[in-house]
Amino acid sequence: MLSAIVQARVYAINRGVANYSHDHFVHLALAGRWPLCRSLLTLDLPTQPGVSKQQKKTKDGHFVASGLQNPPAPTPQHDGFVGFLGPDRQLHLSFSLLLAGSFLLFSWWAVDYVGSGANKVILVFATVVGMFMAFNVGGNDVANSFGTSVGAGTLTMKQALLVAAIFEVSGAMIAGGDVTETIRSGIVDLSGVSIGPTDFLNIMMSALFAAALWLLFANRMGYPVSTTHSIVGGIVGAAVTLGFVSGQGSTALGMVQWDEVGQIAVSWVLSPVLGGVVSYLLYGAVKRHILLYNEEIEQRLLEIKKERIAHRERHRAAFERLNEIQQIAYTGALARDAVAANRRDFDPTELESDYYRELHEIDTKKSSIDAFRALQNWVPLFAAGGSMVIAAMLLFEGFKHMHLGLTTMNNYFIIAMVGAAVWMATFIFAKTLRGESLSRSTFLMFSWMQVFTASGFAFSHGSNDIANAIGPFAAILDVLRTGSIESKAAVPTAAMLTFGITLCAGLWFIGRQVIATVGRNLTTMHPASGFSAELSAAAVVMGATILGLPVSSTHILIGAVLGVGIVNRATNWALMKPIALAWVITLPSAAILSSVGLVTLRAIF
Structure with a gap:
């Protein structure tokens, strides 16, 4: 970070804007003026699971790590024409x-x-x-x-x-x-x-x-x-x-x-x-x-996704509370369950750990949802009906001057x-x-x-x-x-x-x-x-x-x-x-x- 700020200040002195504040130098670096500065500063930005560094910097128009507003994009230079x-x-x-x-x-x-x-x-x-x-x-x-x-x-x-x-x-x-x-x-x-x-x-x-x-x-x-x-x-x-x-x-x-x-x-x-x-x-x-069916399905899938995350966090916290001997035993059970879950003749009753038993229940709920039912059943019907209307419009209106001789x-x-x-x-x-x-x-x-x-x-x-x-x-x-x-x-x-x-x-x-x-x-x-x-x-x-x-x-x-x-x-x-x-x-x-x-x-x- 220190190297980035030094480079920013050197740039500012050369441009005659040495009185810029520290925040301005961060803005300039993040705007991509110097790739080295940008890479250094990016390392300081924490990330969350499933969110990239670039997403964290631009989410909601703010830099999440620094709390600074995005710097204005440079004005394109165009000629009058x-x-x-x-x-x-x-x-x-x-x-x-x-x-x-x-x-x-x-x-x-x-x-x-x-x-x-x-x-x-x-x-x-x-x-x-x-x-x-x-x-x-x-x-x-x-x-x-x-x-x-x-x-x-x-x-x-x-x-x-x-x-x-x-x-x-x-x-x-x-x-x-x-x-x-x-x-x-x-x-x-x-x-x-x-x-x-x-x-x-x-x-x-x-x-x-x-x-x-x-x-x-x-x-x-x-x-x-x-x-x-x-x-x-x-x-x-x-x-x-x-x-x-x-x-x-x-x-x-x-x-x-x-x-x-x-x-x-x-x-x-x-x-x-x-x-x-x-x-x-x-x-x-x-x-x-x-549309409403898809909206309902997406909401249910989102709830299941949140349930999986909560399930994982809950068991991680529970695992950390176990002593070393209990952790070793539980890890062995998890390993055996992982192997069993991948078998073709998998039987849920064979699962030993609460983690995999609950995970199986969550996955069963997700697999029971036919997310694409509306798209596969209803959309083709609407598309077919629409195509028939357009075909009729073309045959009776669009092609009426061509005298095709169709009965x-x-x-x-x-x-x-x-x-x-x-x-x-x-x-x-x-x-x-x-x-x-x-x-x-x-x-x-x-x-x-x-x-x-x-x-x-x-x-x-x-x-x-x-x-x-x-x-x-x-x-x-x-x-x-x-x-x-x-x-x-x-x-x-x-x-x-x-x-x-x-x-x-x-x-x-x-x-x-x-x-x-x-x-x-x-x-x-x-x-x-x-x-x-x-x-x-x-x-x-x-x-x-x-x-x-x-x-x-x-x-x-x-x-x-x-x-x-x-x-x-x-x-x-x-x-x-x-x-x-x-x-x-x-x-x-x-x-x-x-x-x-x-x-x-x-x-x-």
Whole structure:
């Protein structure tokens, strides 16, 4: 120790801080300034059974031996450039370059695609607006989908980005469909209105820009809102405004399909309620049959461990009270018991010492506990059920644009086979984890289950919900190329790829606030609760699609998260109030922004 302090003082004198106290020198040595000092000081730190020296130094943020607070870690030295972009500067720069490159390459391709007679200024502006919309869809919708996974600690932000990049883009590319519906008839019926291609382009661009602006605001506030409601509000606002400014005010409001708007209003309540109810029931079952059982088992194992320690200490103290002759005799009995206990035909009645007789009783209690019963019996069932729901969602939703030609029986057979395969794989996986602790095994199993659920959700989202950005933009490209308004528009592969990349960039740049809301701020998440919320949302989306109920996947997932919080009695209702308000004002806000945008675009173009 003296040598360490001398070296510390020499260092302090050289650095001009010779007036440091003795405690400061200990801090410096323990911080690893000099390996020799650190090794010398470490020798002075007492340890306890089962606790390493390093653990003793860092337990509860204090040095146990000295009672000193941990010294502050040295401040990293970064240049201004690194400080501005943060530690992920390479990914920031990579995505920035990827976005710029995608825009330039797509614009170059689109100029040739629409032909020489198209307005290139409108094309470039529409491309910017469309990518801006996809960027914000990634920051809200995709972030909402991965919020539970990141919040539960199953995926890091970079891992979520990787999963999104693979499954969102592949979903858009593989199963996104070759054509998309325009709004010639739908939420707004333009069939009875005289409208030219330029006005149609203005409606689409205004709707995209307004929806993107509203989503950007929601992203900055951390509010998960419906991108579908945003784009619908934009289209309604632009179409109605066009009717008034073009002198067709008498038919402007009649263009809006108000029953469709009413269904959107119904979804504000129906979606979160359905998601919450299913999540409450599912997570309640998971908690009751698995989590609480594991918690009880871990408590019993801990008590047995303490009993073993107390048993050993009690007999050690009793042994020390014996005289030398008694100790020799007792040691012989212990040796004979140790040999007997290792025989295959071991008979507990042969034990001579109280130590081994009591130890055998303790071990019998421990062996009678089936610690992995819940993981081997219940987790495979939940995993199989979840895989069947995800398989159904992919077959009926994710792959619906691929026209696979599968009959209903084919689909049911595939779903059943997927469930059986996942049950078997999960059961085998649970058996391989018997060497791990119970809490670690539970975390691993639900983490993998949540990753697969999130991946399936991402693929389905990429194949369907990307239409909120690509649909209006595909209509713009089609009008620029043909000069006419059709009920369906072709979706070029280049557009799908570009918008898929932009979607992932939006998740990376502006998705953190929504992820924090969904995965941490509404309620605390862990892999089991995150899996339950995602699976509940997928099941409700699938059921609502089959029944034709007006629902929003975003609202359903938020309801599912709230259901988890209700089970745990840890729901942040104060945060839910502004989120619910944002849901209600999404459509009118996007409509107002779109109205302003339409008037502006008509003045420009």
